[in-house]
Each structure stands twice: as structure tokens, then as C-alpha cells.
Amino acid sequence: MKALQLSVHTGDPTIGEATEEARAAPASRGASAQSPAPVPLTTMDVVSRIVKNYLLPNAMVVTFAVVVNLAVGGLGSAVPVLVKELMEQVFDAKNAEFLPLISMAIIGLQGMVALGTYGSNVAMSFLGQWMVADVQRSLFGKIVESDLAWVQKTHSGRFISTFMTDVIRLRDATSQSIINLTRHLAKLIGLIAVMFYLDWIMATIATVIIPVAALFLRNLGKRTRKATGLSLEETGSLSTLISETLHGVRVVKAYGQERNEIDRASVTIERVLGHMMESIRAKAMASPITEALTGFGIAGVLYYSGSQVISGAMTSGEFTGFFTALMLAYQPLKALANQQVVLQEGVAAAERVFPQLDVEAKIVDGTDSKELKVSDGAISLDRVSFHYDDGTKALDNVTIDVPAGQTVALVGPSGAGKSTILNLVPRFYDVSEGTVSIDGQDLKSVTLASLRNASALVTQEPFLFDDTIRANIAYGSPDASQEEIEAAAQNAAAHDFILQLTHGYDTHVGEAGLKLSGGQRQRIAIARAMLKNAPILLLDEATSALDTASELQVQKALQTLMQGRTTLVIAHRLSTIMHADNIYVIDHGRVIEQGRHADLIAEGGVYAELSRSQFDRKEEPTPALAGE
Numbered sequence: 048m049k050a051l052q053l054s055v056h057t058g059d060p061t062i063g064e065a066t067e068e069a070r071a072a073p074a075s076r077g078a079s080a081q082s083p084a085p086v087p088l089t090t091m092d093v094v095s096r097i098v099k100n101y102l103l104p105n106a107m108v109v110t111f112a113v114v115v116n117l118a119v120g121g122l123g124s125a126v127p128v129l130v131k132e133l134m135e136q137v138f139d140a141k142n143a144e145f146l147p148l149i150s151m152a153i154i155g156l157q158g159m160v161a162l163g164t165y166g167s168n169v170a171m172s173f174l175g176q177w178m179v180a181d182v183q184r185s186l187f188g189k190i191v192e193s194d195l196a197w198v199q200k201t202h203s204g205r206f207i208s209t210f211m212t213d214v215i216r217l218r219d220a221t222s223q224s225i226i227n228l229t230r231h232l233a234k235l236i237g238l239i240a241v242m243f244y245l246d247w248i249m250a251t252i253a254t255v256i257i258p259v260a261a262l263f264l265r266n267l268g269k270r271t272r273k274a275t276g277l278s279l280e281e282t283g284s285l286s287t288l289i290s291e292t293l294h295g296v297r298v299v300k301a302y303g304q305e306r307n308e309i310d311r312a313s314v315t316i317e318r319v320l321g322h323m324m325e326s327i328r329a330k331a332m333a334s335p336i337t338e339a340l341t342g343f344g345i346a347g348v349l350y351y352s353g354s355q356v357i358s359g360a361m362t363s364g365e366f367t368g369f370f371t372a373l374m375l376a377y378q379p380l381k382a383l384a385n386q387q388v389v390l391q392e393g394v395a396a397a398e399r400v401f402p403q404l405d406v407e408a409k410i411v412d413g414t415d416s417k418e419l420k421v422s423d424g425a426i427s428l429d430r431v432s433f434h435y436d437d438g439t440k441a442l443d444n445v446t447i448d449v450p451a452g453q454t455v456a457l458v459g460p461s462g463a464g465k466s467t468i469l470n471l472v473p474r475f476y477d478v479s480e481g482t483v484s485i486d487g488q489d490l491k492s493v494t495l496a497s498l499r500n501a502s503a504l505v506t507q508e509p510f511l512f513d514d515t516i517r518a519n520i521a522y523g524s525p526d527a528s529q530e531e532i533e534a535a536a537q538n539a540a541a542h543d544f545i546l547q548l549t550h551g552y553d554t555h556v557g558e559a560g561l562k563l564s565g566g567q568r569q570r571i572a573i574a575r576a577m578l579k580n581a582p583i584l585l586l587d588e589a590t591s592a593l594d595t596a597s598e599l600q601v602q603k604a605l606q607t608l609m610q611g612r613t614t615l616v617i618a619h620r621l622s623t624i625m626h627a628d629n630i631y632v633i634d635h636g637r638v639i640e641q642g643r644h645a646d647l648i649a650e651g652g653v654y655a656e657l658s659r660s661q662f663d664r665k666e667e668p669t670p671a672l673a674g675e
């Protein structure tokens with residue numbers, strides 16, 4: 048019974064129009080993934096930020112990984128020299144003493160390479176996981192500390208995909224880049240040096256393909272970045288879709304939309320697959336390009352070295368050593384050929400992750416913010432106007448006074464601006480114009496912690512965490528004793544039903560409290576507010592969806608909660624606020640009437656009309672929600 052079907056026109060079309068538009072937006076399924084677009088970043092921006100934020104704080108580990116990787120690469124490049132000696136001493140000179148020596152040298156070398164590879168892999172994994180943990184910690188901090196407006200603008204699925212997918216791409220790109228640019232690069236440089244040491248002409252023939260390969264590989268990075276960006280975007284949409292479908296699974300079933308939802312998911316999955324394949328194709332081209340070009344290098348070297356061996360200008364040891372170096376250079380060359388592609392995948396992920404980490408909260412404590420001192424708890428909204436980020440003007444020049452200890456009710460049709468008013472008091476949003484104050488202190492001048500500590504909010508659809516009833520009641524009061532928790536539950540008319548549950552206060556309430564009924568959830572939320580014992584109570588009164596018995600219990604609990612507190616309540620049923628100290632009728636973001644129930648009825652205006660329409664429906668009488 049949410050809709051109080053009032054239609055009072057205020058004469059300001061902009062308020063009504065924008066409002067309707069904004070309300071229509073969420074209904075559009077196509078607009079479900081309303082998430083900020085990735086912000087283009089240069090490769091240099093990304094690299095320098097990764098170095099500064101994630102590598103420098105782990106300078107010791109990075110240094111260890113780099114040194115070990117360089118050593119592993121360097122040691123790996125010594126193998127051809129050993130092979131050359133083996134050929135010359137054993138095969139050509141038949142030097143038997145040399146055989147065990149060289150075997151031992153190879154065992155020692157490989158042992159060191161293996162040990163170093165292990166050490167550097169562990170160090171690299173630590174760096175990668177540290178980076179993931181750091182980004183996830185920061186992002187989680189942003190979600191809970193940033194402005195509500197930003198969090199609401201971004202779909203939960205988008206956050207989840209950043210947590211689970213984007214950040215992993217970033218990690219992989221970072222660790223792979225470090226391995227490429229240390230271990231593989233060192234090995235390649237070492238092997239090229241060995242080649243030049245053995246024969247500079249053959250070395251020149253062999254390495255001439257490197258700049259040619261680089262030329263071919265240049266564009267692959269760009270293609271991969273674009274495809275990776277698109278695939279991450281679609282993966283985000285998929286997470287959005289999954290989260291939305293899970294939340295709305297009952298609606299999906301009730302409206303027989305299973306097939307449509309499956310089709311929608313299939314389309315997104317297909318798109319993810321398409322972009323992934325595009326990225327994989329671009330990535331997969333790097334190796335064949337390198338391999339094909341290396342074929343030219345090998346053929347050139349073979350042709351030249353073969354003719355040198357035939358003419359006697361080259362020993363078989365030199366030939367074999369050189370050839371070993373050439374073949375060993377293959378793997379690091381392929382890895383480095385992939386580097387641009389790997390890096391650009393990371394940049395695509397960073398373009399999604401970093402902007403979220405860079406969001407700055409606007410509603411924060413100022414340097415001169417003071418503690419809010421609540422003496423009486425009087426709330427005052429003075430000529431307040433407010434519009435949401437998308438331009439929807441929700442409040443226009445609203446003045447409301449809630450004197451200390453009194454109950455003031457907000458009444459009006461759906462979309463009138465009642466919840467917006469309530470949200471301004473704990474500063475979930477800041478006013479666009481005018482001031483909101485408590486006991487004469489402008490809310491913008493007090494610390495957020497002291498402000499939020501002074502008020503308790505009970506929402507229309509109370510949110511419970513997937514935890515025990517005890518933890519849910521004590522949320523916000525973690526030091527509360529069992530006696531205090533039980534006293535709060537008793538006052539909230541929840542104690543009896545809690546004791547009837549199998550595990551009493553230790554019963555887990557399930558995801559979002561779904562194992563409890565609506566009325567039970569409400570009473571747990573009321574107990575939570577009761578335990579907080581704040582002087583100001585913000586109440587989005589929601590008893591209309593409950594059956595009469597539950598409603599009576601919730602009303603009773605609310606009445607107890609309101610005693611001795613300044614209460615601003617959104618009333619959906621007029622019967623519950625008949626005895627409020629003052630009632631404000633809101634429509635299209637403006638106060639159109641105010642007064643006590645009897646005065647407003649006598650005035651014969653909108654409230655009187657509303658009252659008639661509600662009471663004519665012969666509702667079950669409900670206890671009143673106010674002091675008397």
C-alpha cells in the first residue's frame with residue numbers, strides 16, 4: 048500500500064518531469080549495467096602507478112625477484128658455452144677427464160636455475176597476490192566509505208567483476224611483465240652475447256629478425272588491449288546480469304521469464320566469448336610470427352655455418368655451441384614478443400580498476416569539523432533544495448522543523464521526496480541549497496561519525512546481514528552484552544519469536560535475512576536501533592506489507608523505540624500518524640500542507656482527501672505512531 052495516489056501539481060514542471068524520468072530509468076532492463084565507462088590511460092601512466100603503488104612498497108621482494116630472475120636468465124645462457132666445450136673436449140679431443148667435470152657443471156647449473164626459478168616464482172606470486180589484496184582492500188574501502196551517490200550509480204555486478212576478474216588480469220600482466228623483462232630478457236641478452244662471442248657474423252644473421260619481428264608485433268598490442276577491454280566490459284555485464292537475476296529470481300519465475308533471461312545471458316556470454324577469442328587470436332599470433340621469422344634466421348645461420356664447417360673455418364664445437372644458443376634463445380624471444388600484448392591486457396584492466404580506486408568522496412569531514420553536540424535533538428531543514436547527480440530535482444525550498452523529542456511525519460505520494468528528506472539528515476546526500484541542522488549546528492560543520500552516531504535509521508525494507516540474530520542486533524554496538532541485546536529485542540517485541548527459533552539468538556538469518564518473515568526482520572532492525580539508543584530516530588515506516596498481527600507487533604515495537612526521541616517518520620498509513628506532533632504533506636519535492644491531523648482534516652485539503660480515501664477503505668485499525 049505504498050501508493051498514496053495524490054496528484055497535486057506545484058506549478059513547477061521541471062520537478063515533476065525529471066522525477067518521472069528518473070523513476071522510469073531503473074525499470075529499463077537494457078540500462079541495467081549503468082556503470083562508469085573505463086577511463087583511457089596511457090601505458091606509461093599504468094606502469095608508473097604499478098611501480099609506485101605496488102612494487103616500491105615491496106622493494107625487497109622486487110629486488111630479490113629481479114636479481115634472481117637476472118641470475119636465472121644469465122645462468123641459462125651459459126649452457127651453450129658448456130655444450131661447445133663438451134663437443135671440443137669430449138667429441139673432438141677425446142678428453143675423458145673432462146666428461147665428469149662438464150656433467151657436474153651442467154647438474155650444478157641446472158640445479159641453480161631450478162632453485163632460482165622456484166624462489167623467483169614464489170616472490171612473483173607474493174607480489175601478484177599482494178597487489179590483488181591491496182586493490183581489493185582499497186576498493187572495498189571505497190565502496191563503504193564513498194558517497195552513497197557513487198555506490199548507487201555503479202551496479203553491484205560491476206564491483207564484483209572488478210574484484211574477481213579485472214584485478215586478476217592486472218596481477219597476471221604485472222607478474223608476467225616482470226618475468227619477461229628480467230628472466231627472459233636477461234637470458235636473451237646472455238644468449239645473444241654468447242652468439243656474438245662465438246661468431247659475430249652468424250650472430251648478426253640470427254638477430255636481424257628481432258627488429259623485423261618487433262615491427263610485425265607492434266599492432267598486436269593495440270588489438271589485444273581493445274579486445275581485452277571489451278571482454279572485461281562484457282564480463283562486468285555478465286556479473287551484473289547474474290547478480291540481478293539472483294535478486295529477482297522470484298519475479299523471473301512468476302512472470303515466466305526464464306527463457307528470456309537465459310537468452311539474455313547467452314547473448315552476453317557469446318559476446319564475452321567473441322571478445323576473448325579476438326584477444327586470444329591477437330595474442331596467439333605473436334608466437335607464430337616469431338617462429339616464422341626465426342625460421343629465416345635459423346636457415347641463414349645454417350647455410351652460413353654449414354659452409355664454414357665444410358671449408359674448415361669453423362669447428363663442430365663452435366657450430367654446436369652456436370646452434371644451442373640459437374635454439375635456447377627461442378623461448379625467451381617468444382616470451383618477449385608477447386610482452387606488448389601482455390602489457391596491453393594489463394592496461395585494459397587498469398582502465399577499469401584505477402578509476403574506481405581514484406573516486407574521491409565529497410561528503411567527508413572538513414578540517415574544522417566539530418563533534419555534533421546533541422542537547423535536545425531538534426532537527427531543522429531550512430529552505431532546502433536538492434537534486435540528484437543525474438539532475439533529478441527531488442526537493443524544492445523545503446522547510447521542516449522537528450522540535451526536540453517530538454514526532455514529525457512526512458506524508459505524500461510515491462516519488463514526492465520523503466525518503467530524500469530522510470536521507471539528508473544522516474548526510475547520505477548533501478543539500479544543493481539551504482541547510483540542515485541539529486540543535487542549531489549545520490550538519491556540514493560536524494563530523495560524520497558524531498552525526499551518524501546521533502541517529503538511528505529504520506528503513507522500509509530492513510537489511511539483515513547473513514549472520515546470527517545476535518550479531519544483527521549488535522551491529523553498530525559490538526560491545527553490547529547479551530543482557531543488553533535481549534533487552535533491546537524485548538522492547539522490539541522480538542524476544543519471544545527469537546527464543547522459539549531452533550538456535551535462538553544464534554540462529555543464522557540467511558542471505559539478507561530471508562529465513563525470517565518480513566515482520567520478524569522489521570523487529571530485528573528495530574531492536575538494532577533500540578540498542579544503538581540514539582537520540583534521533585529516522586523511520587521509514589513500513590508496516591503496510593505486513594499482516595495485521597505482525598503489523599501490531601511492529602507498531603508496538605516502534606512506539607517503544609520512539610519514546611523520548613526526536614522522530615522523523617515517513618508514514619505510508621495515515622492511521623499510524625494520527626497523533627504525530629506535526630505532519631508535513633510533501634508533493635513534487637515541496638511542502639504543500641502542514642499541521643496536526645485534526646487541523647489538516649479541517650482544512651479540507653490534500654491530506655483530508657487522502658485520509659478520506661484511506662479510511663473509506665475500512666482498514667483494520669492500527670495503533671497510532673506518536674507520543675500520545
Ligand code: ATP
Nearest residue numbers: 066069070435439441460461462463464465466467
Ligand atoms: P516513495 O514513497 O515511493 O518511497 P519518496 O517520496 O520517498 O517515494 P524519493 O525516494 O525521495 O520519494 O524520490 C524523490 C524523487 O527523487 C523521485 O522522483 C525519485 O525518482 C528521485 N530519486 C530518488 N532516488 C534517486 C537517485 N538515487 N537518483 C536519482 N533520482 C532519484
